[in-house]
Amino acid sequence: MDTQFKKGVLELIVLLIVHKKDIYGYELVLEVRKVLEVNEGTIYPILRRLTNEKYFETYLVESKEGPPRKYYHITELGTRRKEELVQNWKSFNQKVNCFIEEGE
Amino acid sequence: MKKERFLKELRKRLIVLNEQEVEDIIKEYQDHIKNKMEEGMSEEEAVKDFGDIDELAREILKAYKINVNYQNSSKLEDGVDKVIKKGATFLEQLADTISQTKKEDLFRILFKFLGLLLLLALFRIPFYILTEIIFSMLDIFPGGLGSFVYVVWKILLKLLYIVVSLFIIYYFIKHEVIENHSNTPPKEEKKEKSESEEKETKEEKVVSPSKKESSSTPSVLLILFKILVIFSAVPFILMMIGLAIALGFLVAFGMQGIYLISLFLIIIGLLAIVGSVVGVILHVAKELK
Numbered sequence A: 001m002d003t004q005f006k007k008g009v010l011e012l013i014v015l016l017i018v019h020k021k022d023i024y025g026y027e028l029v030l031e032v033r034k035v036l037e038v039n040e041g042t043i044y045p046i047l048r049r050l051t052n053e054k055y056f057e058t059y060l061v062e063s064k065e066g067p068p069r070k071y072y073h074i075t076e077l078g079t080r081r082k083e084e085l086v087q088n089w090k091s092f093n094q095k096v097n098c099f100i101e102e103g104e
Numbered sequence B: 001m002k003k004e005r006f007l008k009e010l011r012k013r014l015i016v017l018n019e020q021e022v023e024d025i026i027k028e029y030q031d032h033i034k035n036k037m038e039e040g041m042s043e044e045e046a047v048k049d050f051g052d053i054d055e056l057a058r059e060i061l062k063a064y065k066i067n068v069n070y071q072n073s074s075k076l077e078d079g080v081d082k083v084i085k086k087g088a089t090f091l092e093q094l095a096d097t098i099s100q101t102k103k104e105d106l107f108r109i110l111f112k113f114l115g116l117l118l119l120l121a122l123f124r125i126p127f128y129i130l131t132e133i134i135f136s137m138l139d140i141f142p143g144g145l146g147s148f149v150y151v152v153w154k155i156l157l158k159l160l161y162i163v164v165s166l167f168i169i170y171y172f173i174k175h176e177v178i179e180n181h182s183n184t185p186p187k188e189e190k191k192e193k194s195e196s197e198e199k200e201t202k203e204e205k206v207v208s209p210s211k212k213e214s215s216s217t218p219s220v221l222l223i224l225f226k227i228l229v230i231f232s233a234v235p236f237i238l239m240m241i242g243l244a245i246a247l248g249f250l251v252a253f254g255m256q257g258i259y260l261i262s263l264f265l266i267i268i269g270l271l272a273i274v275g276s277v278v279g280v281i282l283h284v285a286k287e288l289k
Helices: A003-020 A025-035 A040-052 A076-103 B003-013 B019-038 B043-048 B053-063 B075-100 B103-140 B143-181 B187-199 B202-211 B217-255 B261-288
Strands: A056-061 A069-074
Touching: A003 A025, A003 A040, A003 A069, A003 A076, A025 A040, A025 A069, A025 B019, A040 A056, A040 B019, A040 B053, A069 A076, A069 B019, B003 B019, B003 B043, B003 B053, B019 B043, B103 B143, B103 B217, B217 B261
Parallel strands: none
Antiparallel strands: A056 A069
16 A cells, blocks of 8 residues: 555554553554554654644553553544544545446 | 664664653663564564664654655765665674674684685686687787777676675675574565676576575585586587587588588587587586576
């Protein structure tokens, strides 16, 4: 798939996953990879960006194995952003589908 | 790349961010690699999954709205930059692995390297032969032109030899020293190999397939043997060409009314013999591959 396109979808997927439940970095990467075949390197920068744009908050949780984990939690702003992207995706998807059906 | 190296390199690229942020990011990547290794992945593989480190650093900095304009430099500069970077990482990798290598291993590699140098010295012989052939052929040209062409030809051959030798040494080091000590599948190397194979001569191709095999001492012997086999075919092939030309002359004479039946028969017989010898040698070479 086109990388630019993937990046756009990736943001939506990350927002959706964090919206479902609070999650830490590595677990999120595993979740994302269930849906999208992406380079792991691209996921962390997106997490960082979304955090810097105040869509996510982070907090530390002690873990049994190893150092404390940083969990991501979606903010009010993040939820709104998620809704917006979902709407965008749906209308885009619908348009593309219509286009495909016309062609057939 | 090892984890420590990767984190160090990443830290270097994120220098513009404040220290706390950098620590935070580094910790995240550290955890990720640790998790991957717990799942049974090797350190190198885990690092490799992050992709190009420059690209990664650029993405991270973008998250802070810092636009590192890598496109600033011209394409040529970019290319030169890439070559230098590649060379630098190659040397660093080399230093990395040599420092981790055991003494016996080091001796083994050194021994193989000496063998390789010997092979390269032998490898000069066909180049000499080619040079001399052209020299004798250039006698047809009048005076100055012939010697000029000869000099150009000689320089070209020398350059070709140097380039091919460097390539072989480079791949030898890469394969023997670096690849041997990391379990990473050499994906990138394959890509490079296909690029370089276009440039390289057939001699290099003879060497490269064996690199895929296990890299114990017998493989060096195998390479030596293959090269010997291939080069032993050279005089026979040249002989065949010479005989074919002679045959052509005889046919031309025949058309002008001069019949040299006995010579004709001798040449055809020789052609058949030499041809079968070449066939056998090529067959052996093919089997070895």
